Amino acid sequence: MNPYETFVTDVARIFRQANDYPLGGFPAPARSQPAPDAPRALIFAPHPDDEVIIGGLPLRLLRERKWNVINVAVTQGSNRARQPQRWKELEACCNHIGFTLRRTRPNGLEGINLRNRKTNPQEWNQAVDCLARILSEEAPRVIFFPHDDDWNSTHIGTHHLVVDALGQLGRAFSCEAVETEFWGAMDTPNLLVEVAANWSEGRAVRRRLFSSARSTACADGRTGNWSRCWTTAGSSRARMTWSLFLRPNQR
Numbered sequence: 001m002n003p004y005e006t007f008v009t010d011v012a013r014i015f016r017q018a019n020d021y022p023l024g025g026f027p028a029p030a031r032s033q034p035a036p037d038a039p040r041a042l043i044f045a046p047h048p049d050d051e052v053i054i055g056g057l058p059l060r061l062l063r064e065r066k067w068n069v070i071n072v073a074v075t076q077g078s079n080r081a082r083q084p085q086r087w088k089e090l091e092a093c094c095n096h097i098g099f100t101l102r103r104t105r106p107n108g109l110e111g112i113n114l115r116n117r118k119t120n121p122q123e124w125n126q127a128v129d130c131l132a133r134i135l136s137e138e139a140p141r142v143i144f145f146p147h148d149d150d151w152n153s154t155h156i157g158t159h160h161l162v163v164d165a166l167g168q169l170g171r172a173f174s175c176e177a178v179e180t181e182f183w184g185a186m187d188t189p190n191l192l193v194e195v196a197a198n199w200s201e202g203r204a205v206r207r208r209l210f211s212s213a214r215s216t217a218c219a220d221g222r223t224g225n226w227s228r229c230w231t232t233a234g235s236s237r238a239r240m241t242w243s244l245f246l247r248p249n250q251r
């Protein structure tokens, strides 16, 4: 007997079943507030929902290390009529999963793409200033942002916006950098992070069809040697170690 027929039938049945699940409304999981001096992780999310799509490693830092994970909402999408509602959805999502939420500016930044970077440097530089200020104020130990080939123009734009902000801050600033993957696959991922199945709250809240979302890459911003890693929700092939985040001089 060919086992794949059963496999495909079961997968199709599970997807149909999930389509009837409620759109949120679940009680928030019990958790304690991070200590005021807890290390901070910043997520630079190009759009509302990216923070949970790529959020496996940040969620582990929150749950296992009690870090303060802060989602920086770079944009609130390009549909201006939807931006206020998307902010409300994002607040509910972050509140549920336990991420702190930080605005860039009311209704989010706009024009975060390479075309605008080239043709509208004044607006772009204002956005760079905004992210540089947030990085400086939050002094994160690690940041998460899309890799430079993540297909979507705003994801790629967010990559360059963060890199430009880091460049503006210069050598006085340092943190670990984790490049994330969503739309476009990385050529050289170097890390696979396991996320337990019962940690699916973020996806439950957003309930998009991204349940197999792969994510995340990492880079050593300190040395400038950009390397990449990759995570997958529910993977059993974890290769990541915590040593990256627990170097003696960072404790």
Ligand SMILES: [Zn+2]
Binding pocket: 046, 047, 050, 152, 155
């Ligand atoms: Zn996005």
